[in-house]
Amino acid sequence: MRPDDALSIAREDLPEWLALLGTRAQMIAPTSGPHGDVFYSPVSSPDEILWEFENSLQPPKRFLLPQTDPLVKIHSDGGRFHLEPVCDDRRQILVNLRSCDLKGLLYLERVHTYDLPDPSYLRRSENRSLVSLACTEPCPPGFCICCDAGPFLRHGFDLQMTMLSDRMFVEVGSDKGRSLLEGAESMFRPATPDEIAKREALEAAARDHFKTETCHFGSAMRRISTGRVAEELWEAMGDWCLECGGCTLICPTCYCFSVKDRRVDEGWVRCRTWDSCQYAAFTLEASGHNPRPGRKDRMKRRFFHKVSAQYYQRDGDVGCVGCGRCIKVCMGTTNMPAVVEAIRKGEWHG
Amino acid sequence: MEAGEANVLTVCPFCACGCGLYLQQVDAVLTGVTPSEHHPVSRGRLCTRGWAAHEASLWGHRLTRPLVRHGGIHEPTDWHTALRHAANLLTDILASGSSIGVLGSGRATNEENFLAVRLARGALRTGHVDSCTRASYQALLAGVSESASACNLDSALKDTAHCEVILLLEGDIADTHPQAAHAIMKAVQRGARLVTMGPVKTRMSRLAWLHLPFVPGGESAVAAKFASVAERATSDNRAADGMAANLPVGSLPASTHLISSAQLQRAVEAYTRASRAAIVLAPTSAAAPWLRAIATAFARLAAGTRQLQRPGSVLLPLPCRSNTRGALEMGAAPHCLPGCRALTDDAARSRLLRVWGSELAAERGLDIEAMLSEVRGLIVLADDPPLALTSEEAGRRALSKLECLIVLDAFATPTAELSHVALPIGSSAETDGTVTSMEGRIQEVRACTPPPGEARPGWWVLNELAAALGMSKTHESAQDVFHDILVAVPEYASAVSSEESTPHGCLGVLPGILGDPQAKVAESAGARDSSREALAALRTAVDGTVGFPFLLVQVGSFEWEDDALVAFSPTLSRDHRSRSRLWPDGYVQMNTGDADRLGIRDGWRARITSDRGEVVIPVRLCEDVEPAMMLVPFAFRDQLEPVLKCEVMAAVNVERI
Known part of the structure; x- marks a missing residue:
């Protein structure tokens, strides 16, 4: 941590700074819904922002990869079709992202950058600033420590905030992050050695919170990458999956999609929509052949993508950020830690 | 929350579990679904259908203008003309002494079902009111x-x-x-x-x-x-x-x-x-x-x-659909009044007189199957009735013979295509109201976006249609209708005022829900006959002495695939559309070992013969089917009609072709 990258701001000055940011871009932050659920939503006032909260069930990936994402407007004119790209140029600042979710966005950025860059995603990404709030008290289902996705981040953020007793410790991670401080320089000052020490102590305490509870990706990766997971095990695990697709739809790193045209006025809008590799029809071919006809086939594919060394090399990380959402939404029992443990031990007990 | 984006808590519109979810909209266009983590039933878990709860409303073939059939063709018109035309058609049938039926729906809200019953028993003075999955x-x-x-x-x-x-x-x-x-x-x-x-x-x-x-x-x-x-x-x-x-x-x-x-x-x-x-x-x-x-x-x-x-x-x-229980409790049944009260219950009738503002027909009416063969006019609320009938094809034939078919729906279903008047209403994502889950949980459904085009909320259309038929009282909102329900059904009022009532609904239990003494006698007799026939078929098959060594069995009584909410959802309809394209003649499933013995491979056609008739149809092999048994998916019941003759099982012989 370079000295000029570590700053702090008084807690009572936060609303003023955030209000200033709100004049430059749309602010997206965790908010409390009317019925007790937490959402990342646009806010019009810093007062709406939650600072102590259990993470939202739906990750903030939808602000970069919406569930229904209009890509191209299509209209016909005398037998000729005209295509017009739909550009989302809104400037947005995502505030109080949890470390796991920010790590998920970095993963998605890599996926949408290499090989064939995705201009729609990357345009949005350019216009988003990512401000995380480090997890001094890790959430109950989370296992981010196993994925190097928390509870604190070392890089990848534009700004990372850590709540101290009376001040907010702010780390600058990029030029985009530094630009968020412009106009508010008087509110920030370099962090004192004492504040840096407190921040380090909070991280150590948070990491210690996990103790020996880990999701052993390493040994699972060795087994799955070398084909040493028995077919019978996949079949047994497949029996405990109800194919809801929830694990993929709420996963911060999943990006399977389908393409659909929606009729609008006299034309169409071609949309990218979320899809799930756990749905039988996702790989169903026009001939009726399905390369992944059974639940075990689809589950095998999902976890090979998530955990194998082959994909680790390509994507630069395991396809999991340890947020624990798949534990909450699974209609069956085949969430990430359970399946990784089964792969590691070579047995499944439901 | 900034204008232009909203998460609206509502109830999943598919099965009767009553899961909670948020519909998301941006600039009045549905964009997706988020589970409700704190919902007491679902606690953040949704099935495939729940995750696609926004799709049919967003991508489906919607009815957006009132349509009136002239010379066999639907022509768009305005609401006043469509409602007047519908009322005239219905009045003519009544004047000729013929019958009219009304079908509520497990896909509609309690308010819509309550008003459909009011339309039947109050405005049309008939007891012919039912819903598709009630029986x-x-x-x-x-x-x-x-x-x-x-x-x-x-x-x-x-x-x-x-x-x-x-x-x-x-x-x-x-x-x-x-x-x-x-x-x-x-x-x-x-x-x-x-x-x-x-x-x-x-x-x-x-x-x-x-x-x-x-x-x-x-x-x-x-x-x-x-x-x-x-x-x-x-x-x-x-x-x-x-x-x-x-x-x-x-x-x-x-x-x-x-x-x-x-x-x-x-x-x-x-x-x-x-x-x-x-x-x-x-x-x-x-x-x-x-x-x-x-x-x-x-x-x-x-x-x-x-x-x-x-x-x-x-x-x-388990009821089939999201509001099958609610439709029954609102009185969408030929044998009871709202609140599942007996037709002879004077207290219930006086409560209804108070909220409906008119006398009501308290005679027992026809159920859906009987209605289709006996009435000359039919009002269908948010449903495609042939899908739930013993024979879909016969159901469509019956609908096409009606003198007057009025359909209120959000979607252009096959039944809406047959209608004389089609009245566009809001979908589950565009409707305020309540539904009642299998547990009796009365929950609010909330409109996330406005209905498209000229479509209106179902309660409004039912109100206007009743008014065109002479009912005086109207309602200002779905909440207004719910207030009437609270008067008519005291158990709902108790549940709503209970201390345990939460934003996620309240639990109402109707003691009268189970009673139908007349049906008890008739159905018990029917049960004996049906069971005897089933056992006879079974013995024939098991003995194998008369050349019918297999038992052909229809499985399921309702399939989601043809329901508008699934058929118009791109994600949910993929498997079914593919199956229809690959197997346009349908198929039956057979045990793999049995097929091996007969030399039949997966997808081959076989001749299936019963003492009622024969049919040639593809066979699909499945290890989960018991030996000597063959299964007919509910969706293909019409293709097996020559062999089954509207029964759910038959002893058959199978020959490779």
């Missing part, structure tokens, strides 16, 4: 009520997850009621013993401690055997531990031929010894009379073993 659910409820006076469905799903033994009468609930399947799965994970019963091994059977295979019609025999053991033990005043020992292992009913006596004994023993146990009754392919007998037998078992008196034990019949 199977009510048969289960009625059967349960015969033996179990206390049937508390409150928190049934949550309790099921903590039961030690679960008897599950299957129609593949992993598909039909995934949240119920989840509860059972959690119980099994905790060590519960699951006993599945049905003609085919399903996903839940693969997790079962015991699978009891039998043919349709065999359920009641098995349940009766369970119950007789339990009752004998009860009369001897023995402890539950002693019950299982009394199981006579001798001659079992013919329909249970696939189950060994040892299997049955193990299941009985487990059920009776459990400190808390669940019986979950899914709608199967059995006809309503059978379902009633099945439910009666299982309820006897639950009562006889005193399981029902134990805290946390469950006896749960």
Whole structure:
């Protein structure tokens, strides 16, 4: 941590700074819904922002990869079709992202950058600033420590905030992050050695919170990458999956999609929509052949993508950020830690 | 929240589990779904359908303008003209002395169903009012009520997850009621013993401690055997531990031929010894009379073993659709008034007179099957009735012969295509109101976006149609209608004012829901006839003495695939559209070993012959089908009509072509 990258701001000055940011871009932050659920939503006032909260069930990936994402407007004119790209140029600042979710966005950025860059995603990404709030008290289902996705981040953020007793410790991670401080320089000052020490102590305490509870990706990766997971095990695990697709739809790193045209006025809008590799029809071919006809086939594919060394090399990380959402939404029992443990031990007990 | 984006808490519009979800909209366009983490039923978990709850409204073929048929072609018109035209058609039929029927819907809200009943009994003065999936659910409820006076469905799903033994009468609930399947799965994970019963091994059977295979019609025999053991033990005043020992292992009913006596004994023993146990009754392919007998037998078992008196034990019949129960409780049935009150209940009639502002027809009407052959005019609310009928094709023929078919729907369904007047209403994502889940949880559904084009909320259209027919009172909102429901159905008022009422709904239990004395006599007689016929077919098949060594069985009583909410959802309809393209003539499923012996490979066509007729149809091979049994998916029942002749099973011969 370079000295000029570590700053702090008084807690009572936060609303003023955030209000200033709100004049430059749309602010997206965790908010409390009317019925007790937490959402990342646009806010019009810093007062709406939650600072102590259990993470939202739906990750903030939808602000970069919406569930229904209009890509191209299509209209016909005398037998000729005209295509017009739909550009989302809104400037947005995502505030109080949890470390796991920010790590998920970095993963998605890599996926949408290499090989064939995705201009729609990357345009949005350019216009988003990512401000995380480090997890001094890790959430109950989370296992981010196993994925190097928390509870604190070392890089990848534009700004990372850590709540101290009376001040907010702010780390600058990029030029985009530094630009968020412009106009508010008087509110920030370099962090004192004492504040840096407190921040380090909070991280150590948070990491210690996990103790020996880990999701052993390493040994699972060795087994799955070398084909040493028995077919019978996949079949047994497949029996405990109800194919809801929830694990993929709420996963911060999943990006399977389908393409659909929606009729609008006299034309169409071609949309990218979320899809799930756990749905039988996702790989169903026009001939009726399905390369992944059974639940075990689809589950095998999902976890090979998530955990194998082959994909680790390509994507630069395991396809999991340890947020624990798949534990909450699974209609069956085949969430990430359970399946990784089964792969590691070579047995499944439901 | 900034204008232009919203998350609106509502209820999943598919099955009757009553899961909570948020619909998301940006600039008044639906964009997606988020589960409600704090919802007491779903707690953040949604099935495939729930995750796609926004799709049909967003991508579906919508009705956006009132349509009136002229010269065989639908022409758009304005609301005033369409409503006047509809009222004139209906008035002409009434003037000629002919009958008109009204169909409520398990896809519509309580408010819409309440107003549909008002339209029938108040404006049209007819008792011909029903809804498509009522019969199977009510048969289960009625059967349960015969033996179990206390049937508390409150928190049934949550309790099921903590039961030690679960008897599950299957129609593949992993598909039909995934949240119920989840509860059972959690119980099994905790060590519960699951006993599945049905003609085919399903996903839940693969997790079962015991699978009891039998043919349709065999359920009641098995349940009766369970119950007789339990009752004998009860009369001897023995402890539950002693019950299982009394199981006579001798001659079992013919329909249970696939189950060994040892299997049955193990299941009985487990059920009776459990400190808390669940019986979950899914709608199967059995006809309503059978379902009633099945439910009666299982309820006897639950009562006889005193399981029902134990805290946390469950006896749960499953309705098909999100508001099948609500439609029934709103009176969308030929035999009762709103609140499931008897037609002769003077107090209920006076309450309705107060809120409807008019006298009502309190005679018993026709059910849906009888209506289609006897009425000349029909009003259909948010449904495609032939999909739930014994024969879809015959249902469509009957609809096309009507003098007046008025359809209120959000979607351009095949029934809407046949209509004389089509009135566009809001979909589940565009409608305010309430629905009632299988547990009796009365929950608000909330409009996330406005209806498209000139479509209006269903309650508004039903109000206007009633007004065009002379009803004076109108409502200003869905809440206004709900206030009337609270007056007409005191149990709903009690539930709403209860201290336990939350933003996620309240629980209402109607003591009168189970009663239908007239139907009891008729259906019991029908059950005996149907069971005899089923057993005769079974014996013929099992004996194999007359050249029909296979039993052809229709599975399921309702399939989501043709329902508008699925058919118009791009994600949910993919499998079905592919299946229809690949198998335009339908298919039957056969045990792999049987097919090997006959030299039939997957996809080959075979000639299937019964004593009623023959048909040539592709055969698909499946290891989960019992030997000597062939299965007909509900969607392909019409293709097998020459062999089945509207029954759910037949003894058949199979020849390779």
